[in-house]
Amino acid sequence: MARGLSTYVGFAIALLLFFFVQPEQILAHRMIVELIEPGTIEVRYDDGTKSGMASVTAFDKEGVILFQEYVDEDGYVYYDATITVHQIVADDGIGHRATWSDEIEKEQSDVPIIVRALLGVSILLCIAAFFYFRNDKEKQEQE
Amino acid sequence: MHVADSVLSVSIAIGTTIAAGGLVTYALKGIKEEEVPKISLLTGAFFVSSLLNIPIGPTSVHPLFGGFLGLVIGRRAPLGIFIGLILQATLFQHGGLSTLGANTLLMSIPALFVYWLASLFPNIASFTKGFLAGFLAVCGGVILLVFLLLFSDHRYGEGAFSVMNILLFAYLPLALLEGLLTGFSVKYLYAVRPSLFNKEG
Known part of the structure; x- marks a missing residue:
């Protein structure tokens, strides 16, 4: 034995x-969505791979959908920078989902x-x- | 293939959790202490397999190891998979806790199917057995994932988001790769440790 x-x-x-x-x-296999700057949203996996097929939905503080777009081939969504986004939900259609909110501090594991x-x-x-x-x-x- | 929190509808999440509970109970039934070391170590291998990312097209996938688990630990595979998924969800936030049942089913049912098939055809060459185990386990998991997503939200069957894209685009290469890896692994282990594949319980 x-x-x-x-x-x-x-x-x-x-x-x-x-x-x-x-x-x-x-790296664990998570999807991450992040507001890079007003007008630019990035969706990627935590190994750095860009998500080329995610759907991004943006919400205001009342939960009303502001816009819904698919990412481009580099994993970016560009929108009107004057729109104030409170929450973003990204879904790649194969079981991965990520959420970003302006009230949550940047997630960082020590x-x-x-x-x-x-x-x-x-x-x-x-x-x-x-x-x-x-x-x-x-x-x-x-x- | 891990399904994150909030992807599945509440009814699907509850139903799969109940079904997974039954599956894990079946895996626990009649377990002997002599089996625990083997189950623990293979659970460890399953646990770390999700750390290996393979970029494929617009997404990335990771090995599942379900076929190998089905061949080696047989009916105990759901137990190892369940424990591995808990560790992945808590330590890596890989997969969700509300979808733990669904993820358990996605990987355990193909592993049990492989175990059943292997018992039906015991005289197949070891490499062929391993290749088919790895390939079929991935394909089985994808088919189950497709059904789960379609039942949860009709969006997953429409247009560019069609779940059929998953099968062809992301997981078929992984199925072939995992088939090869499992085939070589099983062939090697049959040569050096054939007793590893003797089922207990």
Whole structure:
């Protein structure tokens, strides 16, 4: 069983190491919509890929739709800069949705994504190790 | 393929949550402690698979790993997928908590389908088995996603937003890629650790 577990552990560690080697590629797959400046909205994924097929809907403070546009091939929507936008919702049609509001401070996580990935994998590795040694101990006691 | 919060209608979200609860219960039934290490480690692999982004056209996709999970942990795949999705939603904000049930179904049902198919055809060559597992798991997930989106909002079936674009444009290349990766992985593991594919429970 020791050889079996080492295979699994090696597999999981190899996957994580792969991402450590290319940290710039380690990004969760979220869509982000942002008001770059009055008159310009950008929709992108958090790996930097521009969204070329998202629908953008802008709302005022009362929730009334101001305009609804599709992004261009670079992920931008251009509108009349005199319009005051309170909230923007972007949807790419394949299950991703992002929201921007002028009342919410820019979202920023202080914990690097590599650390969060390591936390998740560590939790699962600890569970695996706990049950492996528990099963091993029980088998030894039975013998 | 993760569906974000607010994409699905409330009724669809509730229905899929109930169905996913049943699926996870089925996956938990009869589980033995000896299976937990294998399930945990493969859940870890599923968890990190969403970190790999593949830009395709106007969007980007990521590997799903459902076919591999279905082959290796069989009926326990929904459990691993469910736990992996919770971690992805809480640590990466990838996918939503209200759509956790829908995301669980999107990936678990194809994984279970692969498990069932593999039991029907046990003598297929390992690479072929792995390729079909990876390919069919992605295609199955996309088909389910199409139905979920169409049932939630009619916009997803109209014009440039038509969900048919999803299948051809974004996920077919991923299905082929994941088929190849799963095929090579399964072939290698069959050679060095064939006991990995012996199902328990």
